[in-house]
Structures are given as structure tokens and as C-alpha cells.
Amino acid sequence: MGGSNxxxxxxxxxxxxxxxxxxxxxxKIEVGVVKNAVGSAYIExxxxxxxxxxYGPKEALPKHVQDPERAIIKCRYAMSPFSSLEEHGRSGPNxxxxxxxxVTKEVFENVILLDRFPGAEIDLFVDVxxxxxxxxxxxxxxxxxxxxxxxIPMTDIPYAVSVGKVGDMLILDLNKIEDNYxxxxxxxxxxxxxxxxxxxxxxxxxxRDEIKKGMEMVKKSGEYISKLQKDAxxxxxxxxxxxxx
Amino acid sequence: xxxxxVPGEKIHDTQIRIDNTITDRNGTYSCILGYxxxxxxxxxxxxxxxxxxxxxxxxxxxxxxxxxxxxINLNAPYKGLALTKFLEAEISANDIIVANVKVLEKGGTxxxxxxxxxxxxxxxxxxxxxxxxxxxxxxxMIKQITDATATSVIIGLNGLIWMKGGDIDLATQAxxxxxxxxxxxxLTERIKTMLEQGRNNKVQ
Numbered sequence: 001m002g003g004s005n006x007x008x009x010x011x012x013x014x015x016x017x018x019x020x021x022x023x024x025x026x027x028k029i030e031v032g033v034v035k036n037a038v039g040s041a042y043i044e045x046x047x048x049x050x051x052x053x054x055y056g057p058k059e060a061l062p063k064h065v066q067d068p069e070r071a072i073i074k075c076r077y078a079m080s081p082f083s084s085l086e087e088h089g090r091s092g093p094n095x096x097x098x099x100x101x102x103v104t105k106e107v108f109e110n111v112i113l114l115d116r117f118p119g120a121e122i123d124l125f126v127d128v129x130x131x132x133x134x135x136x137x138x139x140x141x142x143x144x145x146x147x148x149x150x151x152i153p154m155t156d157i158p159y160a161v162s163v164g165k166v167g168d169m170l171i172l173d174l175n176k177i178e179d180n181y182x183x184x185x186x187x188x189x190x191x192x193x194x195x196x197x198x199x200x201x202x203x204x205x206x207x208r209d210e211i212k213k214g215m216e217m218v219k220k221s222g223e224y225i226s227k228l229q230k231d232a233x234x235x236x237x238x239x240x241x242x243x244x245x
Numbered sequence: 246x247x248x249x250x251v252p253g254e255k256i257h258d259t260q261i262r263i264d265n266t267i268t269d270r271n272g273t274y275s276c277i278l279g280y281x282x283x284x285x286x287x288x289x290x291x292x293x294x295x296x297x298x299x300x301x302x303x304x305x306x307x308x309x310x311x312x313x314x315x316x317i318n319l320n321a322p323y324k325g326l327a328l329t330k331f332l333e334a335e336i337s338a339n340d341i342i343v344a345n346v347k348v349l350e351k352g353g354t355x356x357x358x359x360x361x362x363x364x365x366x367x368x369x370x371x372x373x374x375x376x377x378x379x380x381x382x383x384x385x386m387i388k389q390i391t392d393a394t395a396t397s398v399i400i401g402l403n404g405l406i407w408m409k410g411g412d413i414d415l416a417t418q419a420x421x422x423x424x425x426x427x428x429x430x431x432l433t434e435r436i437k438t439m440l441e442q443g444r445n446n447k448v449q
Contacts, residue, residue: 038292039292056322057294057322058322059322059323059324059353068351068352111252113276117322118351118353119322119323119352119353120322120323120353148251148252148278149278149292150292150293151277151278151290151291151292151293151294151374152293153252153265153276153277153293154252154253154276154277155252155253155267155274155276156252156253157251157252157253191253192253193253193274194269229251230251230254233251233278234249234251237249237280237291237428238249240425240426240428240429241249241428241429244426244429244430244431244435
């Protein structure tokens with residue numbers, strides 16, 4: 001939250017990187033980047049660079065973690081040691097990465113048809129190569145594409161994006177410096193088919209009206225993110241279709 | 246018209262019952278990455294694992310001989326199991342076998358019937374979702390490949406294919422091509438041309 005030497009985050013209605021308050025950073029999604037994985041995706045979200053990989057479903061081990069009714073998801077979010085300038089970039093599990101692994105896992109427990117694979121496990125890896133704020137949102141967006149590409153049956157492809165507040169102004173998709181000095185930060189994950197909220201965390205304070213307005217900003221940007229996810233999934237197959245038209 | 250659909254994409258405005266879909270008041274939605282045929286109302290998966298059903302022919306590799314049972318790696322979420330007292334041939338660890346699925350037990354073990362060892366030859370793996378296309382309607386596609394290359398081919402529905410004799414390289418190439426282009430039309434013709442060209446190159 002606000003430090004003593006807080007930079008001016010909004011100047012003449014524009015943010016430090018020149019975006020308007022409701023503007024996303026550039027997003028690029030690519031599918032099938034890890035050949036050994038069952039499904040994988042790479043996302044470039046502004047300066048964030050993230051790879052997500054999916055393995056399984058396979059027999060859940062050790063046996064005592066098996067659920068005889070449904071599959072379990074094991075999720076590991078990790079930042080590379082070189083991903084960030086600050087202490088976030090330590091490798092190995094820490095308080096923050098354990099938390100993000102947990103919330104990511106819970107997003108996908110809502111959409112994957114886990115009862116199709118009783119006793120099995122689905123491994124989901126989200127690795128941050130370069131971080132610039134909003135990696136949990138970008139990681140969830142990439143992981144849902146990787147899961148869909150792996151052919152695991154799921155009811156929706158969730159996307160995630162964060163919304164925050166600087167002074168009185170709500171801003172969408174915070175980068176690192178905004179994340180560090182803003183008055184509030186709220187990452188949200190939504191399933192676009194039903195509009196269900198699958199992740200909602202908040203750091204700082206937002207009023208009821210601000211949350212409502214923030215959610216509208218998220219949903220509006222979500223149409224665009226969702227389209228990018230679907231286009232990325234279809235691209236490789238459509239390329240082959242085009243070839244033989 | 247065929248189109249590629251992703252999970253959560255609407256495929257029909259009313260509720261229709263198709264595999265791998267969910268319905269709500271507004272229509273029917275896909276649960277998988279696949280291609281949907283609007284006229285025939287068929288949703289074919291493009292990715293995904295083999296879904297075991299009794300009677301399926303599968304190919305596996307024996308992992309362990311436990312005396313009374315054999316555990317078999319089937320390239321699936323669950324292990325295969327065969328009882329040694331019903332064996333008709335001698336099978337030991339690391340052998341490749343072909344067998345039929347007898348039953349899928351609740352705990353997730355796939356019980357196999359009549360495991361037969363496959364000696365020699367070559368084993369290849371391919372995405373299980375592409376296997377129906379490799380077999381083709383009334384086995385036309387695989388027959389075309391075996392006739393042209395004189396290779397004997399056994400296909401496991403779990404995505405493993407065993408081949409022996411004949412022009413194995415050409416057969417492998419043809420099968421890989423079918424797997425890659427499974428969602429396109431006119432594939433049989435293209436494979437036919439490819440096989441003819443492959444054979445002509447060999448003669449020269």
C-alpha cells in the first residue's frame with residue numbers, strides 16, 4: 001500500500017505506461033509450447049511471461065490422497081528466481097506461491113468435470129518466467145487454455161484480470177508499480193459462459209459501489225480476453241483446415 | 246458444416262443430448278475441444294485420453310509380474326490387470342501385449358481378457374482421440390494403409406499401435422499424417438496419393 005515516496009500513478013487521466021484507466025496491456029497467447037505435456041500454453045501479458053502445463057489425468061499418488069468419487073487437482077504456481085527484481089522471485093515454495101497455487105486450483109475445481117476420472121489426479125504447473133504484476137490473473141488465464149488444450153472435459157474457460165484503485169479512480173489490469181502503490185487491488189476470475197465468479201481476492205479497501213463498477217470493468221475486458229483464449233485454442237487446427245480448403 | 250468448438254462454446258440453441266456436452270435453459274454447450282458437425286449433430290474430440298469401455302481392444306506394456314496378476318501400463322489414467330492363471334502364452338515383464346477390456350472396476354483398475362504377447366515389430370503412440378479416424382469407417386483407412394505397405398498393424402484404442410513387416414516407415418508416416426489431419430475432409434484421397442507416391446519412390 002501507499003509508501004512515503006509514492007510515485008504519481010495517474011497524470012492527466014493517463015497511467016504511467018500511457019494506458020487509460022480501463023485499458024488492458026497487450027496480451028498474446030500461444031498453445032502447445034511444451035511438447036511433453038498433455039496440454040500447455042504460453043502467455044505474454046504486458047511484461048509478464050508465463051508458461052502453463054498440464055499432465056494427466058493419471059493415477060493419484062500417494063494413494064491416500066485419492067478421492068474415489070472424483071479426480072483431484074494438484075497445482076503448483078512458481079516464480080523463477082530471475083523473474084522479478086524483488087523478493088517475489090525466490091524459487092521454491094513460499095507463503096505467497098502456496099496461496100496462489102491454492103486459489104488457482106480452486107478456480108479449476110469449478111469447471112473441470114472431475115467426476116469423470118475417479119481416483120485420478122490432474123497436475124497443473126504455472127511457471128512465471130518474467131513478472132510485472134498481475135501474474136496470478138495471467139497464470140489462471142494461461143492455465144485454463146492449457147487445460148482446454150489437453151482435452152480434459154470442462155464446462156468453461158475461465159479468464160482472470162485484476163482491478164484496483166488509485167485515489168478515486170478505478171484502474172484495470174495493474175502492473176507491478178501500480179500494484180505496489182495503489183490503494184486497492186482485486187484480482188477476479190470469471191467463467192464467461194455463466195458469469196460465475198471463481199476467484200475474488202482483495203487487498204486494500206473498496207466501497208460497495210466501487211466493487212460493482214470494478215466488476216463491470218472486469219466483465220467488459222473479459223470478452224476480449226476470452227476471445228483471445230478461444231482463438232489461440234482453435235488456431236493450430238484451423239491452420240490445417242485452411243490448407244486443404 | 247464442421248466447425249471447431251472449445252469448452253463452454255454454444256453448439257445448439259436447444260437442449261440436445263450428445264456426449265461431452267452440458268445443457269442449460271439456453272442451449273447445449275461443448276465440454277471439450279473438438280469439431281462439431283451441425284448436420285449430423287456429432288461432437289468429435291480433438292484431444293483427450295482414452296475412455297475405457299468393456300470390449301475395447303488395447304495394447305499395453307507389462308509393468309510387473311506379481312505372481313497371480315500382471316500389471317499393465319495402458320497409457321491411461323488407470324492400470325491394466327490380467328490374471329496369470331488364464332494366460333494362454335508365457336508373458337513376463339516388459340512384454341508388449343494386446344488384450345480386450347473385460348470390465349472397469351470401481352477403484353479404477355481395468356481388468357483385461359486374453360492378453361496375447363506381440364513379439365518383434367514396432368510400437369508407436371498417437372493421441373487416442375485420433376484413433377477412430379485412423380481406423381476409418383468400416384476400417385477403410387487402416388485397410389488402405391495395410392494393403393499398400395503390406396505391414397500388419399494392430400491398433401489399440403488407448404493410442405498405442407503395433408506394426409510388423411512390410412514398409413513400416415511408410416505406414417508410420419501415413420498414420421502420423423492421419424493423426425495430424427484427423428479433422429479435415431478428403432483425407433482418404435490424400436493418404437491414397439501419399440501411399441502411391443511412397444511406393445513409386447521405393448521402386449525407383
